[in-house]
Amino acid sequence: MLQLEQFEVRERKLQFIKEYDVEKIHQAKLIVDTDISSSVSLIELAHMVGLNDFKLKKGFKEIYGTTVYNYLYELRMQEAKKRLLNSSQPYYLMI
Template identity: 45%
Template sequence: MLLFDDHELQDKTFSTFLTDDSKLAWNGLKSKLAKINIDAQEEFILLSFRTKQKLILTTNCLVSKFIDKVNQSERVVITSIEIIKNSTERETELRKTVSSGKNQNKIASLSSNVTKSKQLNLSFADIRKIRKIHDHIINNLDKPLSPLIELAHTFGTNEFKLKYGFKQLYGQTVFRFLINERLRKASVLIQHTDTSIKEVAHVTGFISAPHFSKAFKEKYGYTPRDLRKRSNNDDYL
């Protein structure tokens, strides 16, 4: 999102990339989380980052604190609720503003206006519902997807929030996410089990083996049978 290369991010603290105001907000949230003695806690916060070009990018973030029970240590994960495409578009607009010679106040104003137009109109409770829908899809890949309006109502939200919020959170539509997850699971089954291609298609929710093969090739560039042959050959290497 900030257009830094990987090596430029190494050994840098998270707050390094925040504006001064967001550093204060972030430190306040960290203090709050440190006082909460439960295994898991989540908070929603709006933070402003400095890009590689020293421009301001404001985005919604989901902060998750949990206890790593294996290492018995505390972990904090910050997820940007932002589609990368939107970030790139915003960066382009900001660059144009700089190139045209406009002052920094106008740059900040543009950043703020773009943020408002892109910002989720969702509460933290709404986001948790969408995440539950995400988990529901993952756990029911073999079943037909309910109409989105029914799916939304089942989890206590509405169709608009589901469609818009899901794309903001996961960068793709509900249907595209479902297909990609089905194909991912199918790829694992083909490579690591002896399940027939027809049965793989069935257990991953595709209506037929031909339909499955077509979708699989469109995503991976080769058919399920090609992958099975390749996997079998690798076993003998």
Template identity: 35%
Template sequence: MSLSKQDMQYIRQAKTILDENFDKHITIPQLARQAGINEAKLKEGFRELYGNSIHTYIQQLRLEKAKQLLLTTTMPITDITYHIGYSHVTHFTTLFKKEVGVTPTEFRNKGK
């Protein structure tokens, strides 16, 4: 897919929106509307520019924020879960363990 300069600008705008709102539930249609680009072009272009799907990017961003909070705060894991945009602690804990290899508690304890 060849992206015009304008398309790339819209996709970068979409990434900025995600970076600033990672803790909110934003659908791809909403994101496309806010960035001013159609959904198909946004999804394909995002993968082309950043090497990941939008969903994977948000997930990785949230996990990085969670890691920072686990290492730099005493915030309870439940609060971290909600702070980074997940609504179920079990879902977050399962995802964290799958992606990072340890539970959030184990990660926090290793960092000490």
């Protein structure tokens, strides 16, 4: 029940974001998903998709429920975990 309410709140917030901006934010997420090792700044990412950094930060948080940096951090941690679990090398040799 609580998840449904949170989803409805998020949906209401999305009504205030233009469809064009939503598409650009999805595009920014795709860029982040594609190259998690990239060190592109938030401003550079925003320019790559044609938004300003404020719209990207605010919209990303509203759509995905987390910040761009936190999302990237979580992706990197998942990748590191996967590598550690699937490797036979001692972890200190992987650094």
